[in-house]
Amino acid sequence: MAPRTFALALILCVALAAALRLPQLSLRPMHGDEAVHAVKCWELYATGRYAYDPVEFHGPTLYYATLPILRLSAARDFASTTATTYRLAPAVAGVGLVLLAWLLADGVGRSAALWAGLLTAVSPALVYYSRYYIQETLLVFFAALAIGCGWRYGLSRRAGWAIATGAALGLMHATKETAIIAWGCMAAGLAAAWFPLRSRAQACPARLRDGGLALGAAVLTSVLLFSAMFSNARGPLDSLRAYGVYVSRAGGGGAAGDHTHPWDAYLRWFGYWQSGRGPVFSEAGVLLLALVGIAAAARGVEPDPRRRALARFLAVYGCLMPVVYSALPYKTPWSFIGAWHGLILLAGLGAARLTARAADIAGARAGRDRLSRAGLARAVPGGAALVACALVAWNLAVQAQRASTRFAADPRNPYVYAHPLHGVERMLAWIERLAAVSPEGRDTTIQVIGENPWPLPWYLRGFARVGYWDDSPERLDAPIIIACNAGEHLGVRLGDAYQASHYGLRPDAILTVYCERSLYERFARAAATAASEPATRVVDEP
Incomplete structure (x- = not known):
């Protein structure tokens, strides 16, 4: 493939990625995790202060990546920000992930890089998790950046690429604690790539210097972010202490037990999923192409030893990541996308290998050569492979569009995990209608009762007087009371003084909104007046 053709095709892949990731970012309700991160990010933006928590919330790169978007949005306060404001940062990272295939093009071949970019x-x-305000997409982006820059350094031995590799590794650490899993798999891949070339390896001073530069860049980048630009000395130390917490969590301990799943959960979520009469979601085509890529890497068909080494690295990295994540009891679908991208890189190798003979179609000559039996024997398998790979990509694109739009918050979507329903948006609309007729307006007092109120702090961010309780407080007298999975005792306690309405928060959680009877009657009168106004205007018309 000519360089210009590759560049144009990769740009088209980037455009396709943008078309799938950027539109309608506010379509899906905010997940509880997204709401937490939005609050943390706004605190950083509004106060300029950040303190890393070794128990929750992960690293700060997501927040720092969002700051330019917040500045451009000219948001006056937290209430004036939108889901799009926050989700744009990971969406852009998801688009950029496609572009990073360019870094590996002369290592795996332009065709393989292009297929990897398309997939x-x-x-x-x-696509789905690029539209999610969590750390995973940024972590995958920085991991791919580290691999790409590492390959560029291996080719050129330029110190700049070593520094870029180290900075990417540092950004991984400052994004999420699970970066250590990717580092371990990268180290194993490097060992597999280096071992056959060990007789040629030389620990020359320049390489030792470049290794030191990479390490320094990684440490400096991580410390800079965890310390909030050197304003919090505890941050870098806490980032190391956090691993005690996350080792326990990865084993399914503590609250993480809610996310404990069997070893094959990722295979079911990503390989084949159908819930009830819902649509089939399957990325099995990527798995099949990845198997072909693994076989090609194992055979070592590349004549250049450095390209063979890169293929071995990708094979080991791409195989180990799914194994490690599947072995851990703690599982969420978004945790796996780093491993999935490793398999996609291998699938790019596999697709390129399968379609290598497709060039015979374009190269067929008119006349006897075109119709010769040998020419057809070469062209037909290659053409069939090309069509099959294209159909895989087309089917994935259709699924991606479906998952991110119509089924964006539907429990039948395997990527919808512990996710709020659209009922939370209907609840907000009801509360806003009540506030519109309340004498206090948006200063109306709201009491929220429930152990885990998220994402309600996001949806109620426009109200000035909101309080949260794990259990029913002694004093319950707010005009609006919201309870999650409220028992009968709360309704009995409030009696006829409140009007109740119900909204789905999640498939296993119901929100009950109790509206003070006097406020409800005020709303009913206003609604009746509004309903009668059109008829009055018709009668009064001359």
């Missing part, structure tokens, strides 16, 4: 662009999982 990255249309993968339903990668």
Whole structure:
């Protein structure tokens, strides 16, 4: 493939990725995790202060990546920000992930890099979680950046690429604690790539210097972010202490037990999923192409030893990541997308290998050569492989669009995990209608009762007087009371003084909104007046 053709095709893949990731970012209700991160990010933006918590919330790169968007949005306060404001940062990272295939093009071949870029662009999982305000997409982006820059350094031995590799590794650490899993798999891949070349390896001073530069860049980048630009000395130390917490969590301990799943959960979520009469979601085509890529890497068909080494690295990295994540009891679908991208890189190798003979179609000559039996024997398998791979990509794109739009908050979507329903948006609309007729307006007092109120703090951010309780407080007298999975005792306690309405928060959680009877009657009178106004205007018309 000519360089210009590759560049144009990769740009088209980037455009496709943008078309799937950027539109309608506010379509889906905010997940509880997204709401938490939005609050943390706004605190950083509004106060300029950040303190890393080794128990929750992960690293700060997501928040710092969002700051330019917040500045451009000219948001006056937290209430004036939108879901799009926050989700734009990971969406852009998801688009950029496609572009990073360029870094590996002369290592895996332009065709393989292009296929990897296309599959990255249309993968339903990668598309869906690129539209999610959590750390995973940034972590995958920085991991791919580290691999790409590491390959560029291996080719050129330029110190700049070593520094870029180290900075990317540092950004991984400052994004999420699970970066250590990717580092371990990268180290194993490097060992597999280096071992056959060990007789040629030389620990020359320049390489030792570049290794030191990479390490320094990684440490400096991580410390800079965890310390909030050197304003919090505890941050870098807490980032190391956090691993005690996350080792326990990865084993399913504590509250993480809610996310304990069997070893094959990722295979079911990503390989084949159908819930009830819902649509089939399957990225099995990526798995099949990845198997071909693994076989090609194992055979070592590349004549250049450095390209063979890169293929071995990708094979080991791409195989180990799914194994490690599947072995951990703690599982969420978004945790796996880093491993999935490793498999997509291998799938790019596999697709390129399968379609290598497709060039015979374009190269067929008119006349006897075109109709010769040998020419057809070469062209037909290659053409069939090309069509099959294209159909895989097309099917994934259709699924990605479906998962991110119509089924964006539907429990039948495997990527919808512990996710709020649209009922939370209807609840907000009801509360806003009540506030519109309340004498206090948006200063109306709201009491929220429930152990885990998220994402309600996001949806109620426009109200000035909101309080949260794990259990029913002694004093319950707010005009509006919201309870999650409220028992009968709360309704009995409030009696006829409140009007109740119900909204789905999640499939296993119901929100009950209790509206003070006097406020409800005020709303009913206002609604009746509004309903009668059109008829009055018709009668009064001359």
